Amino acid sequence: MPHPVDVHVGKRIRHRRWLTGMTQQQLAEAVGIKFQQIQKYETGANRVSASRLWDMAEALEVDVSFFFEGLAKDGHEGSTTLPADIIADKEALDLVRSYYAIPETQRKRLFDLARVLSEVA
Numbered sequence: 001m002p003h004p005v006d007v008h009v010g011k012r013i014r015h016r017r018w019l020t021g022m023t024q025q026q027l028a029e030a031v032g033i034k035f036q037q038i039q040k041y042e043t044g045a046n047r048v049s050a051s052r053l054w055d056m057a058e059a060l061e062v063d064v065s066f067f068f069e070g071l072a073k074d075g076h077e078g079s080t081t082l083p084a085d086i087i088a089d090k091e092a093l094d095l096v097r098s099y100y101a102i103p104e105t106q107r108k109r110l111f112d113l114a115r116v117l118s119e120v121a
Contacts (some may be wrong), residue, residue: 005071007044009053012067014042016060019096030059 017027017038024042028035031052040046048056057064102110 002044003047005068006047008071009048009067010042010044012069013038013048013056013060016062016066017042018093019100020060021097022060027056027059031055 013027017024022030024035024038028038032055033052037046041048041052053067054064057066060066099107099110
């Protein structure tokens, strides 16, 4: 049975890959492995080495710590205010992709606006 941390890291790899619109094949080529290995990482069937995780973080343009966000100290997923499968929702995924397509300075302003609107809702 896969370790909960390996499963969590795999989910974070998959979610980030989806957000960037990258295929398993593209990520595999970026880090120099076969796409089947990406599949195994994403399901938690295989543990990702530190150096491979570093390469993936670079390819996916995130800090390595991104893959561990949402993990509780006991190695299990911590509670969040969002459903765990939010990225599986096509509308949410399209919204996030569109958000990251906006230039950073405008994106921050949009984020600030969204935060204000959510506080008054």
